Amino acid sequence: MSLMIDCVAKKFERYPALRGVSLEVSKGAFLALLGPSGSGKTTLLRILGGLEFADLGQITFENQDWLSIPARERRAGFVFQHYALFRHMTVASNVAFGLEVRPRRTRPSRAEIRRRVDELLTLVQLEGYGDRYPSRLSGGQRQRVALARALAIEPRLLLLDEPFGALDAKVRKELRVWLRALHNRLGLTSIFVTHDQEEALDMADIVAVMNDGKIEQIGTPDELRHAPATPFVADFLNSGRSQTPDRPRLSVVNL
Amino acid sequence: MSTAAFVYRNPTQESRATRLALTVLAIGFVGLFLLLPLMSVFANALANGISGASAALSNSDTLSSVRLTLIVAAIAVPCNMAFGVAAAWVIAKFDFRGKSILSTLIDIPFSVSPVVSGLVYVLMFGLQGWLGPWLRDHDIRIIFALPGIVLATMFVTFPFVARELVPLMIDQGRDEEEAAVSLGASGFKTFLFVTLPNVKWGLLYGVLLCNARAMGEFGAVSVVSGHIRGLTNTMPLHIEVLYNDYSYAAAFAVASLLAMLALVTLVLKSFLEWRFADEIAATHRH
Numbered sequence: 001m002s003l004m005i006d007c008v009a010k011k012f013e014r015y016p017a018l019r020g021v022s023l024e025v026s027k028g029a030f031l032a033l034l035g036p037s038g039s040g041k042t043t044l045l046r047i048l049g050g051l052e053f054a055d056l057g058q059i060t061f062e063n064q065d066w067l068s069i070p071a072r073e074r075r076a077g078f079v080f081q082h083y084a085l086f087r088h089m090t091v092a093s094n095v096a097f098g099l100e101v102r103p104r105r106t107r108p109s110r111a112e113i114r115r116r117v118d119e120l121l122t123l124v125q126l127e128g129y130g131d132r133y134p135s136r137l138s139g140g141q142r143q144r145v146a147l148a149r150a151l152a153i154e155p156r157l158l159l160l161d162e163p164f165g166a167l168d169a170k171v172r173k174e175l176r177v178w179l180r181a182l183h184n185r186l187g188l189t190s191i192f193v194t195h196d197q198e199e200a201l202d203m204a205d206i207v208a209v210m211n212d213g214k215i216e217q218i219g220t221p222d223e224l225r226h227a228p229a230t231p232f233v234a235d236f237l238n239s240g241r242s243q244t245p246d247r248p249r250l251s252v253v254n255l
Numbered sequence: 256m257s258t259a260a261f262v263y264r265n266p267t268q269e270s271r272a273t274r275l276a277l278t279v280l281a282i283g284f285v286g287l288f289l290l291l292p293l294m295s296v297f298a299n300a301l302a303n304g305i306s307g308a309s310a311a312l313s314n315s316d317t318l319s320s321v322r323l324t325l326i327v328a329a330i331a332v333p334c335n336m337a338f339g340v341a342a343a344w345v346i347a348k349f350d351f352r353g354k355s356i357l358s359t360l361i362d363i364p365f366s367v368s369p370v371v372s373g374l375v376y377v378l379m380f381g382l383q384g385w386l387g388p389w390l391r392d393h394d395i396r397i398i399f400a401l402p403g404i405v406l407a408t409m410f411v412t413f414p415f416v417a418r419e420l421v422p423l424m425i426d427q428g429r430d431e432e433e434a435a436v437s438l439g440a441s442g443f444k445t446f447l448f449v450t451l452p453n454v455k456w457g458l459l460y461g462v463l464l465c466n467a468r469a470m471g472e473f474g475a476v477s478v479v480s481g482h483i484r485g486l487t488n489t490m491p492l493h494i495e496v497l498y499n500d501y502s503y504a505a506a507f508a509v510a511s512l513l514a515m516l517a518l519v520t521l522v523l524k525s526f527l528e529w530r531f532a533d534e535i536a537a538t539h540r541h
Contacts, residue, residue, distance in 0.1 A: 084430035098438035
């Protein structure tokens with residue numbers, strides 16, 4: 001197993017956000033952390049990214065003590081729900097940032113950086129957008145810039161915090177397919193936080209359903225669909241399905 | 256169906272008469288209480304003609320007061336810029352115990368009378384003050400000298416930069432800093448390339464206001480300066496001295512010079528806002 005999370009716990013003030021979470025992720029997997037808001041999924045992702053600190057527990061990644069490495073040395077590409085693009089920089093400068101801030105010894109040459117930026121913008125289908133400012137882009141385009149920026153540092157782990165949460169349904173569906181294909185092509189290990197059960201079951205190899213700071217069940221989308229381990233999992237997955245337009249609720253039909 | 260004569264009106268717009276009354280009131284108030292006094296300053300300065308005004312300005316005591324004011328501002332403003340940025344940064348981007356206390360402390364100079372601010376330094380560094388005897392023994396002069404004037408000015412102008420930056424930085428959140436760190440940037444590079452560029456307009460505005468106040472401060476400086484002509488008189492103090500000496504034209508000449516500095520500050524700010532309007536719009540929340 002490439003990523004091992006062992007009994008990680010975290011409290012905010014006196015309110016527990018994580019109550020001892022353990023999880024294993026193999027290399028190249030696409031894991032979804034699924035749960036309602038307040039279930040601790042984002043906290044766990046932020047701990048993996050080094051943006052939050054665990055009170056207890058251990059995380060090992062590729063045989064390294066992951067928690068002892070500072071955030072900026074982890075090379076964990078983080079994609080934020082609200083993009084967090086550098087608003088005063090052009091798209092190209094945003095993507096180049098992770099390379100530009102490297103110490104002189106390891107920094108690629110200017111020409112090399114430009115080549116990499118062009119390559120990444122092509123990858124996220126934004127060729128020719130390099131000179132624009134983020135404020136002139138649509139939500140979907142901004143999120144693709146954010147992804148290109150995270151990929152520029154050649155991340156060992158890709159962490160996505162509700163990346164499609166702020167987008168409309170149509171764009172969300174398109175990006176879902178596209179992101180999954182990209183993950184396969186680049187051979188990344190990705191962890192994806194979402195509260196949308198359909199999104200998690202559609203995209204991920206493994207889904208961890210979280211509730212109240214704990215993992216309720218870990219399994220493949222099929223396992224979760226056919227054998228929910230707890231009433232919470234059954235209920236949570238079901239509530240999502242009844243909201244899809246092809247299975248209208250009775251109350252809607254009665255209208 | 257007859258076409259009724261609908262009058263389309265903006266729902267938040269008042270009637271013509273109300274708008275006119277409000278506009279007249281606002282312009283009248285500004286004219287009467289701000290513009291007219293300012294113009295009378297310039298008019299009085301020129302009471303003895305341009306030669307009279309220029310003679311008053313080339314007086315050696317006047318020149319030394321201008322020099323002192325510029326020196327004080329040149330020391331106090333950069334210091335407060337650094338302190339203000341540091342204070343705003345910790346308040347907006349970090350969580351720690353006592354944060355709200357720090358935030359309140361920054362406002363003290365705004366709420367305390369400038370005279371009290373000056374007295375604080377006299378009590379600390381004056382001859383009868385806590386450190387007075389020690390300072391005298393080591394031949395260090397703070398009160399009635401440049402260091403005291405700089406300290407008093409810094410105290411009074413401390414909140415300007417921080418107050419301008421704190422709400423701006425809080426509004427911008429920590430997302431971009433977190434993104435920078437996750438991309439491998441050190442704390443310093445994050446500050447330099449992400450935090451600072453995002454607040455540079457607010458910073459500039461704060462520095463301009465801080466500078467205007469630093470040059471114009473009267474109360475606190477008056478307490479610590481000692482009013483030694485040609486030595487510890489800043490421009491505002493010198494204006495008072497001239498006025499009390501019945502040198503009205505000279506007093507108003509120096510006053511118009513001070514007012515001009517303020518006007519230059521405002522013009523500069525407006526020019527920068529106009530010149531970089533696009534960039535300012537881009538750095539606001541998208």
